[in-house]
Amino acid sequence: MVKKQKKFVCQECGATFSKWYGRCPNCGAWNSLVEVETESTKGNKTSLRSLPLSKVEVNNVHRLTTGIKEVNRVLGGGLVPGSLILLAGEPGIGKSTLASQIGLNLAHKCTVYYLSGEENLPQIKLRLQRLTSSLPAKFYLIEGREIAGLENLVIKEKPSLVIVDSIQTVESGVLESQIGSISQIRQIAQQLMDLAKRYLVPIIIIGHITKEGRIAGPKLLEHMVDTVIYFEGDSNHQFRILRAVKNRFGTTNEVGLFTMEGSGLREVANPLTLFSSQLKVAVPGAATGVIMEGDRPILVEVQALVNPTVLNIPRRVAQGISTNKLIILSAIISRRLGLPLGNYDVFVNITGGLRIQEPAIDLAVSLAIVSAVKQKPLKPKSAFFGEVGLLGEVRPVPFINRRLKEAKRLGMERVGVTRPTLLRKLAKTELGY
Ligand SMILES: Nc1ncnc2c1ncn2[C@@H]1O[C@H](COP(=O)(O)OP(=O)(O)OP(=O)(O)O)[C@@H](O)[C@H]1O
Ligand SMILES: [Mg+2]
Structure with missing residues (x-):
């Protein structure tokens, strides 16, 4: 007999408890327990089956290519049949656009379903028309927002891809709780997982991100799906970056680069066109750095401006790197290079709006600042990477060869730091003072 039970589920770790706690006894998260109704199946006699490995059949995985190289790369080569993919991102970043473009590409050859709880059908059609000049015949929009009804359609049409936009705005059709509630999201994810695995259809679920940058809904959602990809920018x-943070069918080191344009998302082959001012003349205060996004080296331009301050405490304003890093690098330059920045405001910006945490950017930032102080441009076609320490030393960073190769590919002639050296020495050779 099925009996309804109340349980408390931690949204962080998914642990369940019979009573409420202010702090999850399992993972220690505060205020993360939410009451949910569950069905107890105690008393049901189910039997399991054991199989020797030799009897387990493994079919060769034939990945479905999305027609977008950058997406295939992030997915590990394409969509795996029967996989559940969570595509998450901030509002308006382009999640629906990306999912639509994948669907449009595939729908020339096979059936694609698009179920949206966010927009009505004419709205979706308008977007699709903006994205393509010829609407493929096999792209189907699903009317209604109940996931429970999807199974019959899937059996009938056997689509090659299902897109659900978004998990927070569709209904399970099984539970009565509010749309977007934790229990609905868990239920929908479970139903979609069953559907994907049973009929071997890949399903892309779009998910919103909270203000804290986390996927709205239970943390459990990320555990349940096969692949979690974030669309950032x-x-x-x-520019937009597609990044896998979990992938049961590939590495999580790949990133995809796009630009958002009127006709949709466009793949980026040369990031330097995006992340540099592209000035033809050398200007003091600019340095090119080579950073890694996952396994991919990206060339970026660091811009620095140094100006006499009118304040008692000089300002350090950083965009694209942390202010703390700028404060530390300014102190190192003051002390170790003997260029006192105490009476100067220092502004640093990474062109194109990229946010960088990697220490490899230290050297380009430092040289951009020194170049700005000295009012001397760096030599053209130079790119730098290296971590700057408090002693004023520059240390090599990982993936030297990949960075060098990409820098050379994009026409850089003088590159990197491959051996430990001193920032003072390097600034002297590069800026000749
Ligand atoms: N006509 C247009 N020309 C250029 N860019 C557009 C146009 N219409 C929309 N965009 C871009 O597309 C973005 C919205 O894309 P999309 O609807 O795919 O985002 P989303 O992540 O699905 O948003 P939401 O969270 O609201 O569902 C806009 O922020 C804008 O940058
Ligand atoms: Mg959307």
Whole structure:
């Protein structure tokens, strides 16, 4: 007999408890327990089956290519049949656009379902028309927002891809709780997982991100799906990065680069066109750095401006790197290079709106600042990477060869730091003072 039970589920780790706690006894998260109704199946006699490995059949995985190289790369080569993919990102970043473009590409050859709880059918069609000049015949929009009804359609049409936009706005059709609630999201994810695995259809679920940058809904959602990809970027800038944070069918080191344009997302082959001012003349205060996004080296331009301060405490304003890093690098330059920045405001910006945490950017930032102080441009076609320490030393960083190769590919002639050296020495050779 099925009996309804109340349980408390931690949204962080998914542990369940029979009573409420202010702090999850399992993972220690505060205020993360939410009451849910569950069905107890105690008393049901189910039997399991054991199989020797030799009897387990493994079919060769035939990945479905999305027609977008950058997406295939992040997915590990394409969509795996029967996989559940969570595509997450901030509002307006382009999640629906990306999923639509994948669907449009595939729908020339096979059936694609698009179920949206966010927009009505004409709205979706308008977007699709903006993204393509010829609407493929096999792209189907699903009317209604109940996941429970999807199974019959899947059996009938056997689609090659199902897109659910978004998990927070569709209904399970089984539970009565509010749309977007934790229990609905868990239920929907479970239903979609069953559907994907049973009929071997890949399903892309779009998910929103909270203010803290986390996927809205239970943490459990990320555990349940096969692949979690984040679509990131700055809504004030054109570029977008697609990044896998979990992938049961590939590495999580690959990233895809796009720009958002009127006709949709466009793949980026040369990031330097995006992340540099592309000035033809050498200007003091600019340095090119080579950073890694996952396994991919990206060339970026660091810009620095140094100006006499009118304040008692000089300002350190950083965009694209942390202010703390700028404060530390300014102190190192003051002390170790004998260029006192105490009476100067220092502003640093990474062109194109990229946010960088990697220490490899230290050297380019430092040289950009020194170049700005000295009012002397760095030599053209130079790119730098290296971590700057408090002693004023520059240390090599990982993936030297990949960085060198990409820098050379994009026309850089003088590159990197491959051996430990001193920032003072390097600034002297590069800026000749
Ligand atoms: N006509 C247009 N020309 C250029 N860019 C556009 C146009 N229409 C929309 N965009 C871009 O597409 C973005 C919205 O894309 P999309 O709807 O795919 O985002 P989303 O992540 O699905 O948003 P939401 O969270 O609201 O569902 C806009 O922020 C804008 O940058
Ligand atoms: Mg959307």
